[in-house]
Amino acid sequence: MNRRFFMSVGVAGAAALVGIGEYLMITQNAPPSPFTSGVGGAFSLVDDNSKRFTSRDLLGKPAMIYFGYTFCPEVCPTTLTHMSAWLHALGPEATKLRTVFVTIDPARDTAAKMKEYLSGFDPNIIGLTGTPAEIATIARDYKVYYKKVPIPGGSYTMDHSSFIYLMTAKGKLDGLISYGEPDTKAMAALRRLLRG
Amino acid sequence: MTKMTRALAVAGAMMLAGSAFAQPVQLGTLTITSPWVRPTPPGAPSAAGYLSIVNHGAAEDRLVGATTPDAASVQVHEMSMTGNGVMKMRPVPGGLAIPPGRTVTLAPDGYHLMIIGPRQEFKPGERVPVTLVFKHAGKVAVSFPVANGPVANGPVANGPAAGGSAAGGQAGGAMPGMTMGAMPGKAPAKP
Numbered sequence: 001m002n003r004r005f006f007m008s009v010g011v012a013g014a015a016a017l018v019g020i021g022e023y024l025m026i027t028q029n030a031p032p033s034p035f036t037s038g039v040g041g042a043f044s045l046v047d048d049n050s051k052r053f054t055s056r057d058l059l060g061k062p063a064m065i066y067f068g069y070t071f072c073p074e075v076c077p078t079t080l081t082h083m084s085a086w087l088h089a090l091g092p093e094a095t096k097l098r099t100v101f102v103t104i105d106p107a108r109d110t111a112a113k114m115k116e117y118l119s120g121f122d123p124n125i126i127g128l129t130g131t132p133a134e135i136a137t138i139a140r141d142y143k144v145y146y147k148k149v150p151i152p153g154g155s156y157t158m159d160h161s162s163f164i165y166l167m168t169a170k171g172k173l174d175g176l177i178s179y180g181e182p183d184t185k186a187m188a189a190l191r192r193l194l195r196g
Numbered sequence: 197m198t199k200m201t202r203a204l205a206v207a208g209a210m211m212l213a214g215s216a217f218a219q220p221v222q223l224g225t226l227t228i229t230s231p232w233v234r235p236t237p238p239g240a241p242s243a244a245g246y247l248s249i250v251n252h253g254a255a256e257d258r259l260v261g262a263t264t265p266d267a268a269s270v271q272v273h274e275m276s277m278t279g280n281g282v283m284k285m286r287p288v289p290g291g292l293a294i295p296p297g298r299t300v301t302l303a304p305d306g307y308h309l310m311i312i313g314p315r316q317e318f319k320p321g322e323r324v325p326v327t328l329v330f331k332h333a334g335k336v337a338v339s340f341p342v343a344n345g346p347v348a349n350g351p352v353a354n355g356p357a358a359g360g361s362a363a364g365g366q367a368g369g370a371m372p373g374m375t376m377g378a379m380p381g382k383a384p385a386k387p
């Protein structure tokens with residue numbers, strides 16, 4: 001399955017695909033696909049000001065959620081840059097959206113690290129980290145795949161899902177934005193999400 | 197403005213633009229062009245460098261590594277995206293092959309120099325001195341401008357420059373809302 005297919009269904013059709021073709025694609029060895037029912041769930045994490053941030057704090061406003069890590073030199077900063085540009089383009093509407101960057105590398109991405117890193121992006125973006133178990137819980141519930149891969153020199157990279165999740169104010173999946181999605185499509189999806 | 201001062205202003209502008217051009221670097225039969233390093237977010241523990249390598253020779257060479265005084269270490273990595281939208285990043289085992297008569301491009305969505313542990317933020321307009329290490333041709337020093345895309349064919353400051361890449365990546369233009377300077381992405385369309 002190619003990326004173009006995902007891009008075409010990414011925003012509009014994620015919910016429509018639930019339980020249909022995508023489900024068949026999942027095998028035991030494949031990373032979990034978010035195109036299944038029941039994305040989301042209860043979580044308790046720590047924000048970049050070291051305050052508790054739970055799934056309850058996400059409700060009441062639509063949300064845009066991205067999972068990544070700061071050691072990522074290309075996909076994550078590019079995505080956060082685009083998210084920042086979308087928020088800027090939304091203007092005052094941006095505050096009606098909860099925008100969240102969740103690390104899947106909590107060992108390195110402390111609350112302080114997240115705060116410093118996110119100071120280079122739109123101030124509306126909230127950084128979330130937690131214990132490895134807390135991150136495992138939200139990743140499982142959002143069907144986010146992540147895996148630690150050692151590299152020479154004692155460091156490691158993280159394989160990880162690159163979707164941006166669009167959630168309604170009631171915590172239901174509204175759609176996904178794929179990596180490389182044109183800004184115009186992403187903006188249309190965000191405006192639709194904000195209209196509710 | 198008099199004709200004289202206008203002429204000086206034009207000359208000055210040309211010199212400024214010229215300083216932003218990266219000159220090709222020659223090492224034996226290899227030509228290195230379009231080096232650039234992505235600006236880093238504050239405290240970023242890694243950075244990505246990109247370049248093109250032309251092999252005019254008759255034998256294969258390999259880019260096996262690099263060093264810079266501005267970071268702890270440098271590796272040659274490949275980024276890939278699976279059909280399920282999973283991003284993977286791996287060291288290239290044995291280094292990146294540069295076949296004879298071919299151009300190999302390290303660009304977004306493909307290969308990059310993984311610059312691990314930058315000693316400070318890389319800001320647009322700065323330069324990062326890098327020594328590339330090839331299996332056969334040896335070492336060569338290349339100055340990498342910090343920019344939002346390849347700068348060999350155009351000035352740094354004006355966003356997307358000519359070039360493109362074999363890997364399909366694109367240099368993004370300056371986008372609004374950025375507090376750290378534009379970074380290239382796959383989707384340069386304006387919102």
Ligand SMILES: [Cu+2]
Pocket residue numbers: 073273274285286308309310
């Ligand atoms: Cu890398």
